[in-house]
Amino acid sequence: MKFTVTVAASTANLGPGFDAFGMALGLHDAVEVRVTGTGLKVEVIDAGAGDMGGVPTDETHLVVTALRRAAERLGIEVPGLHLRCHNAIPHARGLGSSAAAVVAGIVAGYTLAGAPIDDEALQLAAEFEGHADNAAASLLGGFVLAWHSGDRFFAERLVPNPAIRPVVAVPEERSSTGETRGLLPESVPHADAAFTAGRAALAVLALTDRPELLLAATEDKLHQDYRAPAYPASAKLVRALREEGVAAAISGAGPTVLALTTSGILPGGVDVTGFTVSELPVDMSGVRVTTG
Structure with a gap:
């Protein structure tokens, strides 16, 4: 067989x-x-x-x-x-x-x-x-x-909405899920949890029907900032992309950066040195x- x-x-x-x-x-x-x-x-x-x-x-x-x-x-x-x-x-x-x-x-x-x-x-x-x-x-x-x-x-x-064209920026450095989870606090402020819950609900709408809402919908106060010290270059790239209006986030436990675009490309002015950038369809x- x-x-x-x-x-x-x-x-x-x-x-x-x-x-x-x-x-x-x-x-x-x-x-x-x-x-x-x-x-x-x-x-x-x-x-x-x-x-x-x-x-x-x-x-x-x-x-x-x-x-x-x-x-x-x-x-x-x-x-x-x-x-x-x-x-x-x-x-x-x-x-x-x-x-x-x-x-x-x-x-x-x-x-x-x-x-x-x-x-x-x-x-x-x-x-x-x-x-x-x-x-x-x-x-x-x-x-x-x-x-x-x-x-x-x-x-x-x-x-997902067919207009969404994911782009990933993959660095050479590696990350361990176990190690990055160890950076998460046991509790977070109620306001941060409420903020993230609202954004998660919005993300379902943005990903399926309203991709123009993706920038707001991918905001998070639950985990990414706490784990940023594990991959500073990736965290910096996420911030730079979001400042350019791109819905960017850390992919899983990192350090890859995910950008949910509608063009399949990243803005030319963003420095992606040290990353391999690829469009990956859903x-x-x-x-x-x-x-x-």
Whole structure:
């Protein structure tokens, strides 16, 4: 049995939607899965290969771990595996590389079991990180609203306004979600929480129907300022873009900067030295499996 799982990068938070908003982007990892008689072989190509990321090639590889967990949940035995991971999503940059690997592994497990993707797939994916924003975006595509109640995770997919053309500015430096979460205070002023809640509500309208409201809708007082010391250059770029009227925010845990434009380009007067700038369309397809 041989098939390929293609999964999109994602951007999370989008300003005020901390752990709640996600969007799939047109940058993809592809994992070729081949069932063998015994053993495990993992090849990592491009991002994460060799010294670039130190990605493991044994049972601790995130795709393998997720695949095994899905297989266990579905009650199937997996014989030997040969995985070829063609990685385009940069690691530790705030573009959901870990969530994409988890989704790829879980969907591979479902494919091996001959089972349709269901709500339990999202539960499995979200359990890895404790929140569902990136995983839901990679799994479903489009713009997602994610939340949890008790020990269950939920997500709804919305269609973003077609006028929105995301642009990402990716620096060479890396960031750790665990480290940046450690910069967040245990409590914030009530006024800041109320401000951010209002902007999050506005963001749903702006992202789906009124993109002219995106600049105001991407304001945040809940997390970005607290984490700015972890990536000063990215924080500076966000400020510069917003001063030019561009709806910019830190992508996920950073340090990538997300700009929600309607032109697909950044203003010429903004200094992007040290960043690789690319327009990435919204991926509307979600995770895909092809055979052969």
